[in-house]
Amino acid sequence: MKMGNYSAVTEFFLVGLSKYPEIQLVLFMLCLIMYVIILLGNSLLIVISILDSRLHTPMYFFLGNLSFLDICYTSSSIPPMLIIFKSGRKSISIIGCALQMVISLGLGSTECVLLAVMAYDRYVAICNPLRYPIIMNKVLYVHMAAWSWTIGCLNSLVQTVMTMILPFCGNNMGNYSAVTEFFLVGLSKYPELQLILFVLCLIMYVIILLGNSLLIVISILDSRLHTPMYFFLGNLSFLDICYTSSSIPPMLIIFKSGRKSISFTGCALQMVISLGLGSTECVLLAVMAYDRYVAICNPLRYPIIMNKVLYVHMAAWSWTIGCLNSLVQTVMTMILPFCGNNVIDHITCEILALLKLVCSDISMNVSIMTVTSIVLLIIPLLLIFISYVFILSSILRINSAEGRKKAFSTCSAHLT
Structure with missing residues (x-):
């Protein structure tokens, strides 16, 4: 039974900025303020675009998706950073690390595709204004948004799988060998x-x-x-x-x-x-x-x-x-x-x-x-x-x- 001559990693330590303890409180306050602004601003845009029937257009639908994506992205990264700055606990389990990678990479990939889709929407609206309602019908723009999310999720899952199945040779090891x-x-x-x-x-x-x-x-x-x-x-x-x-x-x-x-x-x-x-x-x-x-x-x-x-x-x-x-x-x-x-x-x-x-x-x-x-x-x-x-x-x-x-x-x- 072939085993590696290294042990299996069970957690990671996030030591970024740990050499500068004097700025931890400043970073905590800045990140907290930034997070609240992002949360309120994007939530307000989503609520307005839902309540105002005049904004039920492809452009605001894509903007609503982009705002929701922004809320998810910041909520997956800033709160863990705040916990690190406040508590000093820098460890993260291997499952937590994998989930964080899936979410951040998935949302980042989705944003790239969504921005390209929004550019196409603007192109049709300006270059083909008379045909715009026919081309950018509800079925099409909903599916375009759905496929943006799907492509982003698939990309992040594939890359996370291919990374996490590799053996890690570091300091944070369990007392068992890696298969x-x-x-x-x-x-x-x-x-x-x-x-x-x-x-x-x-x-x-x-x-x-x-x-x-x-x-x-x-x-x-x-x-x-x-x-x-x-x-x-x-x-x-x-x-x-x-x-x-x-x-x-x-x-x-x-x-x-x-x-x-x-x-x-x-x-x-x-x-x-x-x-x-x-x-x-x-x-x-x-x-x-x-x-x-x-x-x-x-x-x-x-x-x-x-x-x-x-x-x-x-x-x-x-x-x-x-x-x-x-x-x-x-x-x-x-x-x-x-x-x-x-x-x-x-x-x-x-x-x-x-x-x-x-x-x-x-x-x-x-x-x-x-x-x-x-x-x-x-x-x-x-x-x-x-x-x-x-x-x-x-x-x-x-x-x-x-x-x-x-x-x-x-x-x-x-x-x-």
Whole structure:
């Protein structure tokens, strides 16, 4: 079991300006005054832009987002600084440090994208004033703001993950060694099954790859299949290809070569990909159930409701939610200290298996997993169930047997 010759960092010490104790009080007062001004000024702008209907425009919507971002950014940095200046306590836990990095980097990245979006808004308003209300409609500017926040969050989560999974070699160390790799020992007790499992997994992988690739190609080439249902099916097929490609090839390597070790970074990436794709699939299946509900229960309004803008955004948000969930859970797992044992009784890296190797409190991780399981598993299942209750009742009201058969056939792709 390979361990690093360094210990795991459990906290950091923030020693900036600690050499100048005589200015601590002055800095405390300046930061406090600045924080209050920022808080009041931005809060006032947000309240005014909400209450005054004349300010319900794209420009003030973006300014409101920028003000809220400014409040969040200062609230994540100035209060901790005030505590340091006042109490003299300069330590911060590794989880606290990771959260501070995620928030500050995420808000900073969001601000950069939001400023570019605001520049585009001003360009359209001045260079195309007559078309401005049509181009910058509510759907567009709300989505532009939403994507600004999403891009910022994804950037900060990715960079924080890639930083916090690295080993730190410093002074603030725990009394346990840092794990640099894991050993996947699932099914290793049955060597006689290795060849059979290798062949079965290979055949299954080839079938999944060919079947899903064929569906994607056909749905792209055949213009009759350019519908929301086949668009979602194409996303689901692509997701299936990615999911199997992230798990089956590593399993084949283990079965064939017998090499069962995986690096710390490799394990984190495997967790991010598998959990992200699994979460995305749950949301995507709920979205597809809604699509079938509208198609069967509101057939005349279906082309209007499920327009291209809506279904493309629904798919995009499914992927985004899945990625955000996986990044958050992986960060919260990989920044925890592991105690010596680096043997995982599975053939892939899984969060629950890794949490068993952690030697600190995992209650926060369990709480996050519980909440995300409810949001991304139970709620989508309930939405699918409710959708099909309405679908079934609508189908049973159809008089002709042919009509009922046709309605059922449109749901078959989603149900299978």
